[in-house]
Amino acid sequence: MVDYFANGNSVTNDNCITGDKNHLYDYLKESILKAREIDINVSFLMESGVRLLINDLLTAIHNGAHLRILCGNYLNITQPQALYLLKDQLGDRVDLRFYNVPNKSFHAKAYFFKYDDYQEIFIGSSNISRSALTHGIEWNYRINSKEKKEDCAYFRGAFEDIFLNNSIIVDDIELRRYSKQWRRPKVFQQLEKIEDQIEDQDTTKKVAQNQPDYIVDGQNASTNIISFPQPIGAQIEALYELRKFREENLDKGIVVAATGIGKTFLAAFDSKGFKKILFVAHRDEILQQAENTFKCIRPELSMGHFSGSQKDLEQDIIFASVQTLGKKEYLIEAYFKNNVFDYIIIDEFHHAVADHYTNIIEYFRPKFLLGLTATPERLDNKDVFALCDYNIVYEVRLKEAINKGWLVPFRYYGIYDETDYNSIDYINGRYKEDQLEKLVSINIRADLIYQNYLKYNSKKALGFCTSRNHALYMTNYFSEKGIQCCAVISGTIEEHQKSLTLDRTLAIQELKRGNIKLIFSVDMFNEGLDIPELDMVLFLRPTQSPTIFLQQLGRGLRKSKGKNYINVLDFIGNYKKANLVPFFLTGDSFVGQAGGKTRQLPEEEDYPEDCYIDFDFRLIDLFKKMAQEQKKIKDLVLEEYNRIKTDVDKRPMRSDMYVYIDDYIYANIRSKRDVNIFKDYLSFIDKINETTDDEKRLIGTIAHDFLKEIENTAMSKTYKMPILLAFYNKGNMKLKITEDDIYRSFKEFYSHGSNLVDLLRDKSTADAANWGKKEYVSLANRNPVRFLAQPSSRFFYKEGDLFCLTSELGDFVGDVGFVVHFKDVVDYRVKRFYKERLEKI
Structure with missing residues (x-):
């Protein structure tokens, strides 16, 4: 109801909602709870609005109401998490759809309610967001079929036409597709500010410092929880x-x-x-x-x-x-x-x-x-x-989270560091720690760091160092320059070091209070603990791993009130894999593969949106030079073999190599038969003189050819693996397997979660959880047996109900070397199947 004055007289209208003294939510709540059919037509949905309505909608559905929602995906204003929230809470009890007419905008906002004897419609400007429903100046008009029968029928007909003929159902596939492509639009920043202001005006709630999901007592500085938080984003x-x-x-x-x-x-x-x-x-x-x-x-x-x-x-x-x-x-x-x-x-x-x-x-x-x-x-x-x-x-991942506005963007500065890392030992993928510590703990480098720290004007910063002593050295250097700072390090702290160090919890508190401006650490802040207020992170060590790089970067990306971005200062020299740093910044989940691409640097669109990346021109030259000097792939593979051999403390089999091989190297060999060791692993280890006498006897035989066949056989499903495992027979190999052998092997193989799910996801095998011998044997005969035992096969054939290996392999089934490699090939192919399936998701 609205009251206003005209010619000195108060005027009241129950059907006009202007957002001044009344708001649409109060009307919607009442209508939702008494309607038997609810249809919502809005141009966009926001999480805040869905959360406001969700309990009322649940109550209505429990009371037997039917619910349909049509929204737009125009300009990406509709938040994916709003759709997820609806589907999670309402499931298949809501018919949720996108308006789907290309190149045509969708701005209609209407809320339809059918009751036992009439219907009413709210038509106006309010989308489903908290601000639109509870705080903003939004004009909406209510009509009902008792007074405006033809008008109601006209709007109802228009809605039905769009809903039934110009929409797509938001099922799980469409929901995931929309979420993956969604980017926070520029206009969204203003919408979020409005939503935040509404939260700030609610004095009964306050967001606890550093725990953005906690709701705490607004009258008390303690963190006594008075209300349960809700999932976000x-x-x-x-x-x-x-x-x-x-x-x-x-x-x-x-x-x-x-x-x-x-x-x-x-x-x-x-x-x-x-x-x-x-x-x-x-x-x-x-x-x-x-x-x-x-x-x-x-x-x-x-x-x-x-x-x-x-x-x-x-x-x-x-x-x-x-x-x-x-x-x-x-x-x-x-x-x-x-x-x-x-x-x-x-x-x-x-x-x-x-x-x-x-x-x-x-x-x-x-x-x-x-x-x-x-x-x-x-x-x-x-x-x-x-x-x-x-x-x-x-x-x-990082890029998607920044693009969606869940993390703040970064301003990254790659700063050229003249430190010569070629002057120290590099063994099994790592620099020798004592030499590295000495190399980076020098005044000329510390001054470079200090000058750049001053240049970018930080109040709360975190620096990642290479060792305890390096962190102490940097703390001492900055302290002598008048910067309030401390080191946070693990282990025993000597008496003379105590003036430079603080306990981690106290250091965080002092940083937040402004009593210190900079913390130097090694790895005690890599994981688990966030400091949302950080405005700068400094990378003061050679970071070769995308994992560590992204952990360090992630320390500063958490959102905090008034924080628009994080400054990142990265001091880069000629250390190993330095040329991959530009690719680390993309947040690519398989960043190591980037080095195998023909381009030497990522394109601008590869980086998260609203991020600024600036490399010193000398670093660009360094990256190009390092890419050109890259070792031949065969040499890299051999180096990788020796590294893995050291790490696993044994000669690695193909399954070990597949699990531990560097992504960059694997990306370079997977499509090149002449260097892909997984195409013929036995020959690879023979060429580098790593075979045993038993294995040498396999080279060039039918047993060798059989192993190669399994290494390279096509696999769109896992069906061949339990057949091969039936022949393996837990190490006591057989030349012929019965239907009972096949059944036992299939049943055991598909008793494992992921293996079974592959069956359950296929319509033809969706009831596999209830299968017995007949069904498993039938599946085996339809698929792996039929394909493996083709007339052209050298290795498999059918003999009545038996499935057999060629008798030529009879001389090898008792050979320990052959049996070990046979099992290893199967293990490798299973791992490869699931990893390649993962990459396609």
Whole structure:
């Protein structure tokens, strides 16, 4: 109802909503709760508006109402997370569609409500956003069929025509497509400011410092939580994908999300529905931060710790140090039954290839295991994805997160550093630490860093150093220049060093208060802890790994009030792989492959939007020179073989090489038969004199040809692998296998989550979870057996109900070398199948 004065008289109109004294939301709420049919037609949806309406819509649906929503995707104003939120909360109880007429704008806003004996429509200017529904000057007009029957019928007919004939259904495929291509439009920045101002005006709520999802007491500076936070942004999307993922009966998966997205909150939200939870991390600070988060989201559950001297066992949620829990002495029933936890979260999952992590993963049998990481690619190239059967449930990398406005953009300055890294030893992919420390801890380099620090005017900065002593050296140098700073380092601190250092928690507090302006550290800020207020990060060490590079960059990208960007100062010399730094900045998930492209530098469009990248011209010359001097690929492969041999402490088999090989090298060899060692691995190790006497006897024989056949056979599905494993027979190889052998092998192979899902996702095998011998044998005969036993095959044939290997292989099935290589080829092909499937997603 609106009151205004005309000629000194008050005028009232119940049907005119102007956003002055009344707002559309109050009308919509009343109508939603009593309608039996609800149709919403808006040009865009925002998360804030959907969150405002969602509980009312749920109530209406529970009361039997039918709901349809038509929105536009024009100019990308509709937020993907708004759509995800609707689908997550309402599921198939909402018919959600996009307007779909190319090159035609869509600005209509109308809300239709059918009641038992009439209908009403609100037509006007309000889209679904909090500001439009509750605060803005928005004009809307209500008509009803009792008074305006023809008008209501006309608008209803127009809506039905668009909805039925000019729209597309927003199913999961369309939703993912829209989300992946979505970029925050420029106009969105102003819309977000308005939404933020509305939040600021709400004095009953306040966002806690450093925990943007906490809602705390607005009258008290403490962090006493008075209201539960809600998922935001990427968390909404990831939660939906996790739910859909588990509906396929998968029990483990990875979420890859850029630093600053809120992965711990995501895990806490996702844990709802599970009663016994284990959270594993490698630092006490991360565990404590995780406990604070879970207290906010799951306050009804009891919480305990398993680390050091504290060994809690009975609480609902256990926060465990990997260094303690990963010891085999604790992975026994006296402490924990292997099925005690319903839900396990492994934080910083890129560490999970380490023994203590794998001990935990291999021991426990949870209903679901979630790995969280911002950077799954490792410097040692160990394959993190394999631990979760290459199941990436949800992924949002740095570039996408910046483009969507979930992180702030960066201004990157690549600064030329004359330090000569060729003067120190480089062994097995690493510089010798003591030599590197001495090389970078010199005054001329420190002054270069100091001068550039002053140039870009920072109040809160973080510098990443190469070692403890380097961090102390930089702290001392800057302190002597009058800069308030400290070092945060691990390990024992000598008495004479104490004046230069602070405990990590205290250092963060002092930085936020403005008492210090700069923290120097090595790796204690790489992971787990964010400082949203940072305005600068400094890279003071040679960073060869995309993982470490993105971890360092990510420290400064978290959003904070009044923060528009982060300055990044990177001091680059002629260290190994320096020419890949421009590609690291793209946030490419397979950044190592960039070096294999013909271009020497990324294009502007490869970088996140609104980011500024500036390399000293001398660095451009250096990058080009390094690219031109790149070693021949054959030499790189041999170097990589020797590196992996050292890392795994044995001669690597093809499956080892595939898991650990550098992405850049693999990208260069995969399509080149003459250098692709995986096309004929036995010949490769023979050429470099790494074969045993048993293996040498295989060279050039039919057994060798058989191994090559498996290495190179086409695989659109995994069907061939259980057939081959039936012949393998757990190491006691057979020349002939029966239908019982085939059934047992198929049943065992497809009992593993990811293998089974490949069947369930195909319509022809969607009921595989209930299969017996008849169905599995039928599948084997239709697919792998038929293809392997073609008349042209040298190796396979059918003999009645038996499936057979050629008798010429009879001389080799008892040969240890052949059997080992046979199993290794199968392992390699399974790993390759899932990794290549992952790359296509």
